[in-house]
Amino acid sequence: MSAADTHSLLQKNLPGVDFSTDEHALQHYGRDWTRFHTPRPEAVLWPRSTGQVQQIVRLANKLGKSLVPSGGRTGYSAGAVATRGEWVVTLEKMRAIGEFDPIDRQVEVEAGVITEQLQEFARQQGLFYPVDFASAGSSQIGGNIATNAGGIRVLRYGMTREYVAGLTVVTGAGEILHLNNGLVKNATGLDLRHLMVGSEGVLGIITEARMRLIDPPPPQSVMLLALSSLDAVMRVFALARARVKLSSFELFSHKALTHVRSQRELPAPFEANSPWYVVLEFDNAGPADEEAALAFFEAGMEAGDIEDGIFSQSVEQARQLWQYREGISESIAHLTPYKNDIAVRVSKVPEFMRRLEEILQASYPDFETVWFGHIGDGNLHLNILKPENLSVADFQRRCEAVSADVYGLIESLQGSISAEHGVGLLKKPYLPHSRSQAEIALMRQIKAAFDPNGVLNPGKMLPDQTNT
Amino acid sequence: MSAADTHSLLQKNLPGVDFSTDEHALQHYGRDWTRFHTPRPEAVLWPRSTGQVQQIVRLANKLGKSLVPSGGRTGYSAGAVATRGEWVVTLEKMRAIGEFDPIDRQVEVEAGVITEQLQEFARQQGLFYPVDFASAGSSQIGGNIATNAGGIRVLRYGMTREYVAGLTVVTGAGEILHLNNGLVKNATGLDLRHLMVGSEGVLGIITEARMRLIDPPPPQSVMLLALSSLDAVMRVFALARARVKLSSFELFSHKALTHVRSQRELPAPFEANSPWYVVLEFDNAGPADEEAALAFFEAGMEAGDIEDGIFSQSVEQARQLWQYREGISESIAHLTPYKNDIAVRVSKVPEFMRRLEEILQASYPDFETVWFGHIGDGNLHLNILKPENLSVADFQRRCEAVSADVYGLIESLQGSISAEHGVGLLKKPYLPHSRSQAEIALMRQIKAAFDPNGVLNPGKMLPDQTNT
Numbered sequence: 038m039s040a041a042d043t044h045s046l047l048q049k050n051l052p053g054v055d056f057s058t059d060e061h062a063l064q065h066y067g068r069d070w071t072r073f074h075t076p077r078p079e080a081v082l083w084p085r086s087t088g089q090v091q092q093i094v095r096l097a098n099k100l101g102k103s104l105v106p107s108g109g110r111t112g113y114s115a116g117a118v119a120t121r122g123e124w125v126v127t128l129e130k131m132r133a134i135g136e137f138d139p140i141d142r143q144v145e146v147e148a149g150v151i152t153e154q155l156q157e158f159a160r161q162q163g164l165f166y167p168v169d170f171a172s173a174g175s176s177q178i179g180g181n182i183a184t185n186a187g188g189i190r191v192l193r194y195g196m197t198r199e200y201v202a203g204l205t206v207v208t209g210a211g212e213i214l215h216l217n218n219g220l221v222k223n224a225t226g227l228d229l230r231h232l233m234v235g236s237e238g239v240l241g242i243i244t245e246a247r248m249r250l251i252d253p254p255p256p257q258s259v260m261l262l263a264l265s266s267l268d269a270v271m272r273v274f275a276l277a278r279a280r281v282k283l284s285s286f287e288l289f290s291h292k293a294l295t296h297v298r299s300q301r302e303l304p305a306p307f308e309a310n311s312p313w314y315v316v317l318e319f320d321n322a323g324p325a326d327e328e329a330a331l332a333f334f335e336a337g338m339e340a341g342d343i344e345d346g347i348f349s350q351s352v353e354q355a356r357q358l359w360q361y362r363e364g365i366s367e368s369i370a371h372l373t374p375y376k377n378d379i380a381v382r383v384s385k386v387p388e389f390m391r392r393l394e395e396i397l398q399a400s401y402p403d404f405e406t407v408w409f410g411h412i413g414d415g416n417l418h419l420n421i422l423k424p425e426n427l428s429v430a431d432f433q434r435r436c437e438a439v440s441a442d443v444y445g446l447i448e449s450l451q452g453s454i455s456a457e458h459g460v461g462l463l464k465k466p467y468l469p470h471s472r473s474q475a476e477i478a479l480m481r482q483i484k485a486a487f488d489p490n491g492v493l494n495p496g497k498m499l500p501d502q503t504n505t
Numbered sequence: 506m507s508a509a510d511t512h513s514l515l516q517k518n519l520p521g522v523d524f525s526t527d528e529h530a531l532q533h534y535g536r537d538w539t540r541f542h543t544p545r546p547e548a549v550l551w552p553r554s555t556g557q558v559q560q561i562v563r564l565a566n567k568l569g570k571s572l573v574p575s576g577g578r579t580g581y582s583a584g585a586v587a588t589r590g591e592w593v594v595t596l597e598k599m600r601a602i603g604e605f606d607p608i609d610r611q612v613e614v615e616a617g618v619i620t621e622q623l624q625e626f627a628r629q630q631g632l633f634y635p636v637d638f639a640s641a642g643s644s645q646i647g648g649n650i651a652t653n654a655g656g657i658r659v660l661r662y663g664m665t666r667e668y669v670a671g672l673t674v675v676t677g678a679g680e681i682l683h684l685n686n687g688l689v690k691n692a693t694g695l696d697l698r699h700l701m702v703g704s705e706g707v708l709g710i711i712t713e714a715r716m717r718l719i720d721p722p723p724p725q726s727v728m729l730l731a732l733s734s735l736d737a738v739m740r741v742f743a744l745a746r747a748r749v750k751l752s753s754f755e756l757f758s759h760k761a762l763t764h765v766r767s768q769r770e771l772p773a774p775f776e777a778n779s780p781w782y783v784v785l786e787f788d789n790a791g792p793a794d795e796e797a798a799l800a801f802f803e804a805g806m807e808a809g810d811i812e813d814g815i816f817s818q819s820v821e822q823a824r825q826l827w828q829y830r831e832g833i834s835e836s837i838a839h840l841t842p843y844k845n846d847i848a849v850r851v852s853k854v855p856e857f858m859r860r861l862e863e864i865l866q867a868s869y870p871d872f873e874t875v876w877f878g879h880i881g882d883g884n885l886h887l888n889i890l891k892p893e894n895l896s897v898a899d900f901q902r903r904c905e906a907v908s909a910d911v912y913g914l915i916e917s918l919q920g921s922i923s924a925e926h927g928v929g930l931l932k933k934p935y936l937p938h939s940r941s942q943a944e945i946a947l948m949r950q951i952k953a954a955f956d957p958n959g960v961l962n963p964g965k966m967l968p969d970q971t972n973t
Contacts, residue, residue: 138850138852139743140739140742140743140851140852141850141851141852143850184692185692185696187690187692191689191690196690198699208943208947212943213943214941214943214944214947215919215941216944218850218919218920219850219919220848220849220850220883220919220920220921220924221659221848221850221851221881221882221883221884222655222659222664222848222879222882222883222884222921222924222925223848223921223923223924223939224652224653224655224703224921224923224924224925224926224927224928225921225922225923225928225932225936225939225940226703226705226928226936226940226944226945226948226966226967227700227703227704227708227947227948227951228653228699228700228702228703229944229947229948231666231696231699231700231702232695232696232699232700234696234699235692235694235695235696236695237694240695271608274608275607275608380688380689380690380691381688382606382609382611382686382687382688382689383608383609383689384606384608384609411690413689414689414690415688415689415690416689416690451683451686451687451688452686452688453688453690453691453692453693454693455691455692455693456688456690456691456692457690457692458692459692460692460693460694464693468693468694471691471693472693472694473682473683475676475680475681475682476682476684476694476697477694479676479682479695479697479954479955480694480695480697482950482951482953482954483695483950483951483954485950486947486950486951486954487947498694499694
């Protein structure tokens, strides 16, 4: 359909809904933070209400159009890219913060509210919205819920799921559902709210949510520790968890440190190099907490697991120490990293990393790998950097071969091929490593129940079916 | 089918699976804690493994038999009763506690493990399983998960859902699913684990689970407070939540106190009567906590909201104070209580209770009502006691008329007609007051995906369909 035809069709059928068929808009709204696909949507639509979203979904059903629900488009799995002439439905004009009740400690938000906006709103009420990650300044609550976003405080506060007290959803069939309505307890049949969390836009479009806010934590302190081995990392994690009240426990390798120092021009934190570093953040409400933290540190030194360390003495120094961890992703972005977002049970992390190192050393000794991750959640980000002498295409091909080995190992350890980035288009071929055929068949049937004509995010999440 | 025919059919088709067609067993295993239905199962089966459960489900599909999954049968909604010649599949011989990993803090349990057994196991590991309620000595983990059990500490620790890190399930189609495998983060498509939690045996039979254990809380203290009005209750709740670290905040009415005192021969806790009482439990790790609690109490007294109070000075006294709340259900059991387990958002509790009192006073002035509940969760148990001069049948009929009014009010406040007791058979007709027709239609389709021949718990949860 020509842009002019699309234009008049939308104008006629969706009066009052903003849209664009402008090439620049199509390019901009047709992609997320992945760069493996060419955006090719037919139109971008900006609904301003749940009712307008319903009109759009109903029209798509009538005309056989496909829709791509679109949040902040900060995803790493191509869940929000539009490559097949879809209509992108962006929620960015639905960003009102609605009713807040201090007794319920719940706030109504439209799906387009930015994560940071909600964090700031909570602060203004003397409360706390704990979900936080690098893209908090541009990711949207609707997208966070659709991907069950995690981040750097999952260890203490859990994923986005924990904070969803209610949802308004337009299903693929065009029905408006009001799920759970902010109730703490509600044992009235199947919990469709929890089914929507992490559903990546294949069942319905989340238009509004009631988010739960919590008490703010006490003042936090930060330690940056240098650790002698991977086994030491796990022992120090167990020790820290027993001695202090942890909010974060983030691991990175010496290579990761090298990249972030170079890019941000940061000083070496310690005189000697160590193989592993950890940033941990924990409650420091007074002298008792301070003493416990020092006792933890001394115990780790005595055991030979901690080689050196820095204990933040101010909010400013805490912020500086976090830089060594937070800057990693950005510092390797120009090196064409092939990203793996993988998880195993926490207890299996050492075995997993050892076996993974063996695979990488044996088959791909020329690849540089940069490790970092949320060790307290068993979630590791394995970044493979492109050797200079390899073309991007060859690099990608070889990385996909690496993935086959990595995912085979993950399957044998009952791990996850996508810990917090979702499935989208990129991880779809690998889903059977983490989910059985019976599970995938059930997902398809659930998809068909919510979206009988398959108008929502077609081709995402569920592996392509082969004829048998 | 005669008992002898059933006997030989089971013996032939399920070698190695224990079963009984004995009348006493049928009566015993065919009912839960409700007493509104006559048990009439055809057989009781005792599988000892997930594989045996699968054999049973496959045979039921082949022969067109119906199955009732059966835990501790402590439910209040008739979700586990068998009235139509079903086979009761009791998990009580699957009560092994399996692998425990101290790093993951997860333990594998079979579905028949008793709640108290898991609480005790956690204690032995220096950890804590926080879900607790009156029937913890006989309820089973599988049943807790299938009903998303709540109880007295939801305010602090949430429902059973929070502690389910992995599930093994046999679907109605006879497929074995291993869901989530104990991962903290796993963004690989629709989360079927969360769909199973609270599914009341209509999608699959939960056979094993990986349960998450947590740090034990600091020492707890208890206060019993006498409060001047319902508005005072809400203000004292807000004050307590701001000043102390609450584990429980449990409300009951003066009538409830009268019944429990009479049945347990307890002394009057206070010299004067008050309309409402609250038991609260909170952290008391040292002098700072103690001072905060006293400051809270004094602030409540000064405001005129707290009329009197007792602060436990020992573990034994804490236990004694809890009796005034814990004994209520038992103390009214002989008075044929008609139980409602209802919830609204916490902020709507005062309005809800006022409007409910108006309904009861206007239409049913001869009914005695006993209120208690988990005020911090918005969950109230409204018990209507049978007047002496009314027959049981007439009482039930009139209570059902009350329910229509009560549920209408709940619907207008977007509340829940079953906060923690589930739907089962008893609440099924009322489900549309809490869930829309579109939601119920989706539930039916999900049920059909998991259980295409409808062998699992037929007639439960989903309202009967009328021909249109």
